[in-house]
Amino acid sequence: MRRDSRLSRMLHVLIHMDRHYKRATSDTIAQMLGTNAVVVRRTMAGLRKQGYVHSEQGHGGGWELARELTDISLFDVYQAIGAPPLFAIGPSVEQPECLVEQAVDARLNDALQEAETLLLERFRSVTVADIAQDFDACFAEHTHHT
Amino acid sequence: MRRDSRLSRMLHVLIHMDRHYKRATSDTIAQMLGTNAVVVRRTMAGLRKQGYVHSEQGHGGGWELARELTDISLFDVYQAIGAPPLFAIGPSVEQPECLVEQAVDARLNDALQEAETLLLERFRSVTVADIAQDFDACFAEHTHHT
DNA sequence: TTTTTCTGTAACAAGACGGGTTACGTGTAT
DNA sequence: ATACACGTAACCCGTCTTGTTACAGAAAAA
Ligand code: FES
Ligand code: FES
Secondary structure, eight states: OOSBOHHHHHHHHHHHHHHTOSEEOHHHHHHHHTSOHHHHHHHHHHHHHTTSEEEEOSTTOEEEEOSOGGGOBHHHHHHHTTOOOOBSBOOSOSSOSSHHHHHHHHHHHHHHHHHHHHHHHHHHHOBHHHHHHHHHHHHHHHHHHO | OOSBOHHHHHHHHHHHHHHTOSEEOHHHHHHHHTSOHHHHHHHHHHHHHTTSEEEEOSTTOEEEEOSOGGGOBHHHHHHHTTOOOOBSBOOSOSSOOSHHHHHHHHHHHHHHHHHHHHHHHHHHHOBHHHHHHHHHHHHHHHHHHO
């Protein structure tokens, strides 16, 4: 367990559901992700709350897309999973007394803020459908060559 | 213990040593950082290996700067502490088989790489002396007003 | 209606990692 | 010799993601 992989996983699931199976149970999703059904439900609960997916209980139930992939950005998914912290580094304390430490943290936060803004901007500008198209292109090339 | 604060702490220490005390023991440094002497030695070991600081054992020993703050960038310090991971998010596995997952990770890594490049570029372009000057300016303003 | 198949949640264990602590070895000035 | 200070290993702790078990609905099927 190193880095938070929920974003990556949820993107995978969304595209999987769109391209392969319109409906999938937590168990089958868990199998393809190499994880557990409870983890799937836990993580996808956020997507459901935002209305990106829909779940139904009981026999024949499972998950299905509730919106087009073109209408879901990476940022949307990132927020849906709870907007976890992006960076693994940061200042030591919140309100340092020492002025030097304040200057250090200010510079550090500046740089981090800049990087975060850029990253989230990229997340905002890329839809899940864009990634699905990347896959299409890669898949087409893959089959042409064989 | 949330985010890695070693970079922030080491910057603080370097400026502290330059502006206040040319020589400091691990214990006094630990006190000003609100931590432990062993943690200080452990973290500053990296700075010593890179030749940014020098340590001496025995009576009257301690730490002292071995280079001018103008010759040390944030990137230098970041590398000296072992270049810890910058991001808390990332792909799930290294070599995914599924082409969709590969596409997802590619896009994700693109964005992360871009943000990392920007961040490290900022680190490279800022010297510890720059931050010390920030402090000077802030301090001057602080004393003028009182 | 009973059973089966799902989701929804809570609760807990595992693993990783930064950080704090103790213990002990080593070098150096007094 | 002794006190001082670094060097390092070993260990525990808090936090966070992830995995697992357990159990309570809900809905279709039998
Ligand atoms: S397993 Fe279906 S898209 Fe990767
Ligand atoms: S305590 Fe000396 S610079 Fe902050």
